[in-house]
Amino acid sequence: MRFEEIVITTDRLDFPALAAGDGPVVVCWHGFPDHPMTFAPLAQHLVTEGRRVVMPFLRGFHPSTADALTFSDGITLAADAAAVAESFGEPVDMIGHDIGAGMVGRVAAAWPDHLNRGVTLAVPPPAALAKVFQDPAQLQRSFYMFLFAVDGIAEAVLNTDRKLIDYLWATWSPRLKLDPAHRARIHELYGDEKYLDNVLKIYRANFDPSRFDPALVDRGGRTEAAASKPLLVLGGGEDGCVDARHFVDVHDGLAPGSKVEILPRAGHFMHLDQPDTVAKLVLDWLSR
Numbered sequence: 501m502r503f504e505e506i507v508i509t510t511d512r513l514d515f516p517a518l519a520a521g522d523g524p525v526v527v528c529w530h531g532f533p534d535h536p537m538t539f540a541p542l543a544q545h546l547v548t549e550g551r552r553v554v555m556p557f558l559r560g561f562h563p564s565t566a567d568a569l570t571f572s573d574g575i576t577l578a579a580d581a582a583a584v585a586e587s588f589g590e591p592v593d594m595i596g597h598d599i600g601a602g603m604v605g606r607v608a609a610a611w612p613d614h615l616n617r618g619v620t621l622a623v624p625p626p627a628a629l630a631k632v633f634q635d636p637a638q639l640q641r642s643f644y645m646f647l648f649a650v651d652g653i654a655e656a657v658l659n660t661d662r663k664l665i666d667y668l669w670a671t672w673s674p675r676l677k678l679d680p681a682h683r684a685r686i687h688e689l690y691g692d693e694k695y696l697d698n699v700l701k702i703y704r705a706n707f708d709p710s711r712f713d714p715a716l717v718d719r720g721g722r723t724e725a726a727a728s729k730p731l732l733v734l735g736g737g738e739d740g741c742v743d744a745r746h747f748v749d750v751h752d753g754l755a756p757g758s759k760v761e762i763l764p765r766a767g768h769f770m771h772l773d774q775p776d777t778v779a780k781l782v783l784d785w786l787s788r
Contacts, residue, residue: 521547531598545779560698578606608727627753673767730757
């Protein structure tokens with residue numbers, strides 16, 4: 501399936517995106533270390549079922565926006581997702597993976613009028629994350645987040661080669677045989693120092709409030725609260741990034757009517773691991 505390159509004009513930023521199909525819009529937000537095209541197998545199913553799939557690049561992850569990540573906190577990225585949704589003139593369906601999952605979860609909490617149906621992949625909702633990081637074993641899995649916070653060391657590791665990127669893909673989705681062309685696409689994206697710097701900005705915002713947009717700080721009380729729109733939350737039973745047991749008690753962070761499901765034998769990149777299974781669950785949810 502061929503994807504066209506489009507630009508989504510919003511009052512926050514013009515977002516480059518890949519798009520295919522016709523019909524009601526589904527916006528798919530990627531994470532790290534990732535690229536919008538990871539959604540391609542899932543998009544194929546959605547397009548076949550009469551949907552238009554739009555896969556934007558996160559702010560700072562495309563040549564035209566590489567210098568636009570002035571503020572890099574999760575609220576800023578969620579506001580981007582809300583603005584993209586608003587540009588379509590009506591609430592849209594959204595799917596988010598990894599960082600993108602946090603964006604969709606925060607839109608569901610703070611900008612629910614822009615969201616029709618929401619799906620998050622591989623990361624629990626924002627309101628449940630505090631419990632996740634109380635687990636020492638999970639802290640060990642999340643070593644990369646703390647590595648990225650160390651100025652100088654993180655740059656040296658990431659700029660030397662792509663070994664860490666390969667390691668994360670291999671350990672997060674241990675059953676996945678990554679297509680060489682897609683691996684090359686990932687290496688090309690994260691082989692650019694500007695994008696690597698933007699990755700570090702996003703992760704450093706977890707520990708540095710100076711990286712928060714002051715104009716959005718007041719939204720924080722809402723974005724980190726329980727979602728006010730139901731979400732489909734999918735976790736991977738063999739995810740090497742976030743242990744599946746951290747999805748068991750996340751309902752306090754979700755609106756009534758939400759659904760949580762763990763996919764056995766699926767890893768972090770479940771939409772590549774098991775695209776048919778994920779597509780069926782997503783399509784069932786979006787058609788409710």
